[in-house]
Amino acid sequence: MQVSSRHIDTWLTLQSNLGRAPNTIAAYSFALRDYQQFCSDQNTCVDIASREQVSQYVRNLLNRRVSKSKGISSSLFANATIRQRITVVRLFYDYLIEEGLRTTNPVRRGNQFNNRNRRDIRAIVPIQHKMPWIPNEEEWQRLLAEAQGMSLRNRLMLTLAYDGGLRREELCLLNTKDIDPSHRLLHIRAETTKAKRDRIVPYSASTGQLLLDYLRYRRRLTSARGAIFISESSRNIGMPITFWAWSKVIRSLGNAAGLPRFSTHTLRHLCLTDLARSGWDLHEIATFAGHRNTSTTLIYIHLSGRELATKLAVASSVHGLRLEDISESLQ
Template identity: 60%
Template sequence: MAIDSGSGLANATIQQRLVPVRLFYDYLMEEGLRESNPVGRGRYTPGRRRGGHQRGLVPRMTKLPWIPTEQQWRDILGVAAEEPIRNRVMLALAYDAALRREELCSLCTDDLDPAHRTLRVRAETTKNRLERVVPYSAPTGVLLSGYLAHRATISRARGPLFLSESRRNHAQPLSLWTWSKVIRRIALAAGIPRFATHTTRHLCLTDLARMGWELHAIATFAGHRSTESTLAYINLSGRDLAEKLTKGMEQIHSWRIDMLARLGGQATGAASR
C-alpha cells in the first residue's frame, strides 16, 4: 500500500507512532540487549557514504496544506448559511483571523474589541504560547454583533464567547469536539469531506500570500514562531512563481507574444475577406 494512496494512516501519523518504537530500541541498546537500532532516524551523518545521509525507516513526506477551490468554498458557505448564527460567526472568525480550533473555541467576551474590530488571542490558548491581536472584517463584525445579542438570551455573564445551546450543556462553553462535529456536518452536506476545522486557517494565510503580504507579516498574523511554517503558504499561493513567470514572459518570451498577436491579426483579416 502506498503511503499517499489515501488509505490507512497518514505519513505524519506513521512518523509519530515510530517514535516510541525507536525510543524502546534506544533503551534496549542502553541496557546492552541490542547493538543497533533498526528504526532509523533519517539524519545527516558526516563521513558516511552516499553524502552522509541515513534514511529513516519510513520516508518522510512534506505536503502542502489542502485548501478548497473557489467553487468548493462557495458550496461550504452555501451550506453554512443555513446554520445557526453562532456557527456562522465562528466560521467567519476562523477564516478572518486565521484561528486554530482551540483559539476559536477559547475566545472570551473580554477578548473582543468591537470598536477597532480586533480580537486578542491569549497566549495560553495558542500552540506556541505567543499572544497576538488580529483584526476581523466588517461583515464578520455585523455577524458578531447579531450573535452577541443572541448570546444575551442564553447568558449575560462574561466569560467564554461561544456557548452550547443543547439541553444537556446549556450555557456551558462550547467544546472543541462540538465545533469539529459542526464542521464535519457542513463538510459532508457540501460534498467536501476534506474540509476541516484547520482548513479556514490554511485558506486565510494562503489568501494573504496571494495578496502580496510579506513573509514576516503573515507569520505575525498567524502567530508562527518560525517563518519556516509560513513558507508553506507562500509556496502554496504560487505568488513568487507567478511573479517570475510574468517577468520571464516580458523579458524572454515577448517575441512569442508579438507573434501570437500578429497571428491573431492575420486571422481577423482573413475572416473579414
C-alpha cells in the same frame, strides 16, 4: 504486560506534569496503547521489543486502513499519522533508557549526519511533503451556500476562523475578555496556541457585526462571562463548546457540500493563502499566523503560486520579445 503498562502510565503522568496539552497526552496515550497491543499480539513485551518488532509495527501501520464507525475506510493511514505514532514510541524508549531500563532505542532517528562522511541518515518513515488542501472558488461557494442554514453561533465561528486564520483550539477557547470591539482586535492567548505565544489579530467590520449579534443572543442563554462560544443544547446549555463539537459541525458542513476533505484547519489554510495572494510579506503572514518558523509560512506562499506567477509573467515577456526579434530578423 503489566510492567509495560506501569511504565507507560508513569511516562504519560510525567508528560502531563511537564505541562503537555491534554490533546497531546491523549495522542501519546493512544499511540502507546496501540503499540502495546501490537506487541502483545506478537507475544512481545514493549519494554524489550527490538528493531525487528518496531519494523513490523511500521509495516502494520503502512498497511492498516482507517477505521470508521460504519465500517472500514478505503484510505490508508496518513504519513503524518504514522510518523506521529513512531515518534511517540521513540520518546517512550528514550525515557526507558534514561531510567536505566534499556540500553538502546529500537527506533532510530532520522535527519542526522554521520561524522565521517556527513551522509544524511534516512528517517524510519520518510516525510511526505504535501500541500494542504483548500477549496477552489466553486467549492467555496458551495460551502457558503450550505453555511447559510447554520446557526448564528456556527456562522460566526466559521467567519472568525477564516477572518483571523484561527486554529480550532484558538477559536473554541476565545474568551469574552479577549475581544477589543473598539479596535476590532482579538487577543489570542499563549496557552491556547500551538507555539505558546500571544498574538493580536484584527477582524473585519462584517465579522464585528456578526459578533455583536451573537453576543446579544448569547446573553439570552447565559449572563456569565468566559467562553464566547457556548453550547446551545438543552443538556449542556451555557457550557463552553468542545473541540469535538466544532469538528462535528465542520465535518457535517463539508459532507453536505460534497467536500469531505474540508476540516477545521481548512479555513486557516485558506486565509493564509489568500493573504499571500494579496501580496502580504512572508514575515507579516508569519506574525499574523503565529508561526515560530517562516519555513512553515512558505507553504502558503507556494500554495498561492504568487512567486511562480510573477516569474512566469517575466519569462513570458522575455520569451515574447525574443519571438518578435526572431520574426523581424527572418522575414
